[in-house]
Amino acid sequence: AQSVTQPDIHITVSEGASLELRCNYSYGATPYLFWYVQSPGQGLQLLLKYFSGDTLVQGIKGFEAEFKRSQSSFNLRKPSVHWSDAAEYFCAVGISGGYNKLIFGAGTRLAVHP
Amino acid sequence: EAGVTQFPSHSVIEKGQTVTLRCDPISGHDNLYWYRRVMGKEIKFLLHFVKESKQDESGMPNNRFLAERTGGTYSTLKVQPAELEDSGVYFCASSPGHPNTEAFFGQGTRLTVV
Numbered sequence: 001a002q003s004v005t006q007p008d009i010h011i012t013v014s015e016g017a018s019l020e021l022r023c024n025y026s027y028g029a030t031p032y033l034f035w036y037v038q039s040p041g042q043g044l045q046l047l048l049k050y051f052s053g054d055t056l057v058q059g060i061k062g063f064e065a066e067f068k069r070s071q072s073s074f075n076l077r078k079p080s081v082h083w084s085d086a087a088e089y090f091c092a093v094g095i096s097g098g099y100n101k102l103i104f105g106a107g108t109r110l111a112v113h114p
Numbered sequence: 115e116a117g118v119t120q121f122p123s124h125s126v127i128e129k130g131q132t133v134t135l136r137c138d139p140i141s142g143h144d145n146l147y148w149y150r151r152v153m154g155k156e157i158k159f160l161l162h163f164v165k166e167s168k169q170d171e172s173g174m175p176n177n178r179f180l181a182e183r184t185g186g187t188y189s190t191l192k193v194q195p196a197e198l199e200d201s202g203v204y205f206c207a208s209s210p211g212h213p214n215t216e217a218f219f220g221q222g223t224r225l226t227v228v
Binding site for chain 1: 156159207209220221
């Protein structure tokens with residue numbers, strides 16, 4: 001069965017520190033992979049996506065993610081976190097030919113200390 | 115360009131009552147999706163419209179939930195009668211008709227059944 005695992009429910013980092021949010025998926029075919037962010041009072045915003053090609057994907061707000069097929073992972077990274085990055089982050093895998101039937105992980109809530 | 119809008123943003127109803135959630139997709143988007151997040155768990159797929167037709171309703175939890183998409187424009191999700199376990203955040207998303215394009219999410223409707 002398809003699934004997405006985000007092992008870290010809560011993460012706290014200091015402003016300026018680096019960040020890595022983990023995501024592992026289980027899906028039989030080539031996955032379409034996404035990271036979304038939900039800031040307080042906002043909807044889900046797409047940070048980046050992987051459909052094919054280069055396995056290192058650049059997104060908005062300085063985020064990047066690397067697709068590693070051998071590890072079934074799609075970890076999200078940012079070299080220097082800003083206070084405004086405090087939010088909840090969701091990893092998702094798209095099935096059904098990329099038509100956005102998404103399976104989400106449980107989310108990782110990021111807190112940023114000044 | 116207006117994004118995906120959802121009404122209401124919050125709703126508190128008593129068990130046994132009826133609630134109707136509305137979603138206005140981005141103009142011209144053929145695909146419309148409903149998702150739900152219950153009690154801080156994963157965001158789960160409910161159903162997918164292509165224009166006015168239900169393409170996939172495999173995620174609908176039971177027959178108390180009825181989704182419609184009038185004329186392929188806005189969509190409504192009715193819960194009748196509401197139960198306590200229906201509490202959560204209901205997200206709507208839309209995407210254009212061609213594949214490999216991202217879905218744009220609304221802010222969600224927080225439903226509380228008491």
